[in-house]
Amino acid sequence: MCQDQGLRRRGSLLKVTDAIMGAVGFISDFNKPTQLNTTPVFSRRSFSDSALQHRAGQQISKQQVTLSQVAEHNKPEDCWLVIKNKVYDVSGWASQHPGGRVIYTYAGKDATDVFACFHAQTTWSQLRPFHVGDVVAEEPVPELLKDFRELRTKLQQEGMFRSNKWYYLFKVVSNFSLLAAALCTLIMLREYMWGLVAAAFLLGLFWQQSGWLAHDFLHHQVFTDRRWNNIMGYLLGNVCQGFSIDWWKSKHNVHHAAPNELDSGSHAAVDPDIDTLPLLAWSKEMLDTMHERTARLFVRMQHYFFFPILLFARLSWCQQSVAHASDLSKTSKTGWWELLYLGLHYAWFLGTAFSVLPFFKALLFAVLSQMFSGFLLSIVFVQSHNGMEVYSETKDFVTAQVVSTRDILSNTWNDWFTGGLNYQIEHHLFPTLPRHNLGKVQQSIMDLCNKHGLVYENCGMATGTYRVLQRLADVAAQA
Numbered sequence: 422m423c424q425d426q427g428l429r430r431r432g433s434l435l436k437v438t439d440a441i442m443g444a445v446g447f448i449s450d451f452n453k454p455t456q457l458n459t460t461p462v463f464s465r466r467s468f469s470d471s472a473l474q475h476r477a478g479q480q481i482s483k484q485q486v487t488l489s490q491v492a493e494h495n496k497p498e499d500c501w502l503v504i505k506n507k508v509y510d511v512s513g514w515a516s517q518h519p520g521g522r523v524i525y526t527y528a529g530k531d532a533t534d535v536f537a538c539f540h541a542q543t544t545w546s547q548l549r550p551f552h553v554g555d556v557v558a559e560e561p562v563p564e565l566l567k568d569f570r571e572l573r574t575k576l577q578q579e580g581m582f583r584s585n586k587w588y589y590l591f592k593v594v595s596n597f598s599l600l601a602a603a604l605c606t607l608i609m610l611r612e613y614m615w616g617l618v619a620a621a622f623l624l625g626l627f628w629q630q631s632g633w634l635a636h637d638f639l640h641h642q643v644f645t646d647r648r649w650n651n652i653m654g655y656l657l658g659n660v661c662q663g664f665s666i667d668w669w670k671s672k673h674n675v676h677h678a679a680p681n682e683l684d685s686g687s688h689a690a691v692d693p694d695i696d697t698l699p700l701l702a703w704s705k706e707m708l709d710t711m712h713e714r715t716a717r718l719f720v721r722m723q724h725y726f727f728f729p730i731l732l733f734a735r736l737s738w739c740q741q742s743v744a745h746a747s748d749l750s751k752t753s754k755t756g757w758w759e760l761l762y763l764g765l766h767y768a769w770f771l772g773t774a775f776s777v778l779p780f781f782k783a784l785l786f787a788v789l790s791q792m793f794s795g796f797l798l799s800i801v802f803v804q805s806h807n808g809m810e811v812y813s814e815t816k817d818f819v820t821a822q823v824v825s826t827r828d829i830l831s832n833t834w835n836d837w838f839t840g841g842l843n844y845q846i847e848h849h850l851f852p853t854l855p856r857h858n859l860g861k862v863q864q865s866i867m868d869l870c871n872k873h874g875l876v877y878e879n880c881g882m883a884t885g886t887y888r889v890l891q892r893l894a895d896v897a898a899q900a
């Protein structure tokens with residue numbers, strides 16, 4: 422929602438070069454004021470307390486309001502949400518909310534399903550202090566959402582949201598064997614250039630797989646006690662992979678709440694993952710926000726530059742992680758922890774490279790591993806959403822997730838390589854569903870989409886990549 426219009430308007434070639442390190446959807450927060458999620462991830466503070474403080478001194482008289490009245494409270498400083506026909510006032514509460522600013526993506530709207538998708542069962546009871554009114558003249562719940570809610574209840578009753586800890590133990594241990602393979606290759610074959618390249622590739626793969634695992638933990642798929650998920654997130658995300666988890670969460674949760682969404686007024690990207698201007702435009706609306714001819718220079722050739730850009734993605738994420746953690750450290754202890762864990766990452770990674778290899782070879786190894794990893798990570802993300810519908814009108818939760826998301830066919834390689842994110846539609850509808858159960862719910866989701874006329878896109882990796890390139894080429898032609 423917050424957009425750096427300046428970056429768009431400047432549009433000079435110089436700025437394009439500047440932005441190269443910070444663009445590509447998932448690299449989107451570059452050059453923008455970072456919105457910090459300052460709630461410490463280990464905080465055990467009762468949110469009812471913070472809610473009561475938030476509303477302290479206010480006269481809480483419950484009102485009867487219509488949905489159009491709720492829609493008027495659609496700004497961070499004046500933010501109402503509807504959850505199961507009750508109205509909640511969360512104005513200015515993001516700094517205390519564990520999910521941070523994502524709360525505002527539903528400002529003035531019905532947030533029933535997005536609330537259910539992110540929160541633990543126990544969090545429902547914490548809504549009460551925010552309750553300011555009830556919706557009069559309730560609109561009937563659409564059949565699609567009714568069926569979806571029934572499906573969630575059924576999956577809960579079947580125990581689908583319970584994780585298999587042995588599965589995750591196996592995944593974590595087998596992931597570290599990739600690191601061992603990378604280090605052995607580096608030490609034993611460092612004399613050969615191909616040995617160095619192979620070691621860099623294996624390290625890139627280790628970071629990619631650590632990323633998928635951190636993702637699962639940070640969506641709270643594994644432990645009921647969310648602190649354990651965060652601890653694993655720090656280990657796999659910060660120390661192993663080199664990403665700040667607070668930075669990642671604040672971007673990724675907004676992406677989940679508003680996938681491929683543009684602001685209805687300005688057409689600026691709400692979803693940070695498609696906030697890729699001035700390098701890549703995913704729709705005509707995005708293109709129209711670029712007013713200067715020079716700004717469109719790069720976009721006209723975006724389909725040619727796409728793969729080379731992916732190679733630099735990880736360098737940009739690492740830079741943003743450090744910048745975010747440093748900013749955070751000015752206001753919260755969490756920032757210092759993040760910096761410490763990121764420091765550990767660079768200590769083991771660069772320490773190994775520079776102690777095993779001569780200077781220039783170590784540098785080459787460091788750059789190559791970053792490039793491999795950036796490519797291996799982003800080739801999976803882009804297939805999940807890019808080239809799917811980009812929209813600016815309000816859609817219900819299920820429709821928004823399905824039309825903007827693509828599944829990649831399931832087989833042993835795809836399931837492993839993508840970290841289960843080939844079941845992207847299932848994951849977006851149920852982010853806390855453990856990875857090992859995503860395939861088990863696929864048929865139910867397909868049936869739901871079929872029944873309600875939603876196109877469920879499921880294709881191979883090559884086709885997915887082709888569709889992404891095709892969209893880039895289509896938009897480039899319009900530029």
Ligand code: HEM
Nearest residue numbers: 468509519520523524532535539540541544547551674678
């Ligand atoms: C009055 C409304 C809300 C209250 C009281 C509330 C409260 C909480 C609480 C207590 C947690 C930590 C425990 C848990 O994860 O279940 C949490 C986490 C979270 N909330 Fe909310 N929330 C509200 C609305 C929302 C909305 C509307 C969204 C999304 C649009 C949202 C997104 C999230 C996310 C993504 C997390 C996970 C943070 C993490 O990564 O650990 N919340 N919320």
